[in-house]
Amino acid sequence: MNSRFALETAELVRAREGDDAVGVFYQGVSHAFFTKHADISKREVIVPSAERFGISASDVEAAWNQHEFSPAIDMFMREGHVAGVAGVPAMAWPHRRAIVGMMPVADLVRRLRNEAPDRSLQS
Secondary structure, eight states: OOOOOHHHHHHHHHHHHHHHHHHHHHHHHHHHHHHSSSOOTTHHHHHHHTTTTTHHHHHHHHHTTTTTTTTHHHHHHHHHHHHOOSSSEOOHHHHTTOSSOOOHHHHHHHHHHHTTTSOOOOO
């Protein structure tokens, strides 16, 4: 599944409403993807999530068609590759390799506490 539409829409939300809003947007998209098995490449899934932040379907379409946020997503993808991201979900912290994959919170905390900052944390 291609998540590019969701990622670029998230950057539109960030540009209009800030980092807190984009966090809520990502939470909703992740919930749709992981619990409802929704296709996050589809406009009917993503546009309603953006509309919750006052961003219209036409604004989402215009940003997508004009590739307004493509450079940011390209950069994120390059940085993710360097950090070892090979799938979703992926989490990263400065000076550490990415942690990739679903896991209980306790396992995530254990990994973060037990690993040195420069050691690979990738599962």
